[in-house]
Amino acid sequence: MPELPEVETIRRDLLRRVRGRTIAGVDFSPDPRGCRLLRRYPSRASFSRRLSGRKILDLRRRGKYLLFVLDSGEFLIIHLGMSGRLLAPAAGDPAPSHLRAVLRLRGGGFLRYADPRKFGEFYLFSPRRKETAVNPFRLGPEPLDKDFDAGRLGSALARRRAPLKAVLLDQKAVAGLGNIYTDEALFRARLHPRRPSDRVKAAEVRDLRRAIRSVLREAVRARGTTAEDGGYQDAVGRNGSFQFRLRVYQRKGEPCPRCRTPIATARIAGRTSHFCPRCQT
DNA sequence: ATTGGGACCTGCTCGC
DNA sequence: TGCGAGCAGGTCCCAA
Numbered sequence: 001m002p003e004l005p006e007v008e009t010i011r012r013d014l015l016r017r018v019r020g021r022t023i024a025g026v027d028f029s030p031d032p033r034g035c036r037l038l039r040r041y042p043s044r045a046s047f048s049r050r051l052s053g054r055k056i057l058d059l060r061r062r063g064k065y066l067l068f069v070l071d072s073g074e075f076l077i078i079h080l081g082m083s084g085r086l087l088a089p090a091a092g093d094p095a096p097s098h099l100r101a102v103l104r105l106r107g108g109g110f111l112r113y114a115d116p117r118k119f120g121e122f123y124l125f126s127p128r129r130k131e132t133a134v135n136p137f138r139l140g141p142e143p144l145d146k147d148f149d150a151g152r153l154g155s156a157l158a159r160r161r162a163p164l165k166a167v168l169l170d171q172k173a174v175a176g177l178g179n180i181y182t183d184e185a186l187f188r189a190r191l192h193p194r195r196p197s198d199r200v201k202a203a204e205v206r207d208l209r210r211a212i213r214s215v216l217r218e219a220v221r222a223r224g225t226t227a228e229d230g231g232y233q234d235a236v237g238r239n240g241s242f243q244f245r246l247r248v249y250q251r252k253g254e255p256c257p258r259c260r261t262p263i264a265t266a267r268i269a270g271r272t273s274h275f276c277p278r279c280q281t
Numbered sequence: 282a283t284t285g286g287g288a289c290c291t292g293c294t295c296g297c
Numbered sequence: 298t299g300c301g302a303g304c305a306g307g308t309c310c311c312a313a
Contacts (some may be wrong), residue, residue, distance in 0.1 A: 083307095160283080179306060227305085
């Protein structure tokens with residue numbers, strides 16, 4: 001579900017609600033299959049204990065990860081997986097279905113984490129080594145940062161010969177792109193998702209960089225994409241609106257906005273890809 | 282080392 | 298109406 005624009009929207013919603021607040025603890029819902037939220041952490045009790053009393057200094061985003069910067073120097077990191085939602089409920093809001101955890105704040109207030117498919121994960125990092133503190137997931141460059149230039153994108157693409165689609169989905173190449181925005185960016189750049197990554201010319205790399213940045217910026221402005229089958233909502237339960245601006249994603253069979261050829265789909269890199277078979281080469 | 286495929290989960294829609 | 302198949306915004310792990 002959530003790609004860069006959705007995570008960024010949630011970050012902005014939550015920032016003013018959590019900055020400066022102190023964590024009281026984390027309550028986890030019972031899970032008969034074991035705690036999938038803390039796959040890489042030994043115990044729920046110690047996770048909550050270590051967070052308790054920590055003040056939240058800032059809330060940042062890196063790729064699709066949300067980073068709570070704590071006064072201990074540690075980071076509470078949340079990845080929403082495919083179906084995770086992080087909600088700051090108003091008074092009296094009923095609990096959502098598939099509630100997995102509640103982050104309680106001192107002095108009242110809390111965040112709810114709901115996730116039907118349980119692919120989301122919580123992490124608690126205490127940065128010892130500098131590098132893991134900065135980039136524990138080995139993520140590639142932030143596509144909306146200034147230093148994401150054609151040179152960086154080009155060198156990431158040149159190292160691989162897998163389909164362009166696969167490389168753009170790889171978070172080590174570029175951080176934050178998922179299935180929706182990869183398809184939309186490739187359409188804008190007129191590049192076929194199966195084009196071998198190392199066979200993109202310099203001018204095309206520049207077009208692709210521009211396409212990635214424009215689609216992500218527009219999607220952030222639109223507060224993300226809530227696809228036809230629902231799913232994504234922001235931190236107060238509202239839908240995004242970028243679904244009305246999608247040009248190929250979930251538009252199979254509809255005419256290409258550029259050349260009227262019906263939009264096609266194909267399975268590439270294990271995901272359904274949407275593209276114009278005529279004007280994307 | 283890279284790459285593709287399956288696994289991890291649950292819910293929803295579609296066709297028979 | 299009921300049931301199985303197929304699909305879904307992500308990532309990890311494992312053989313080739």
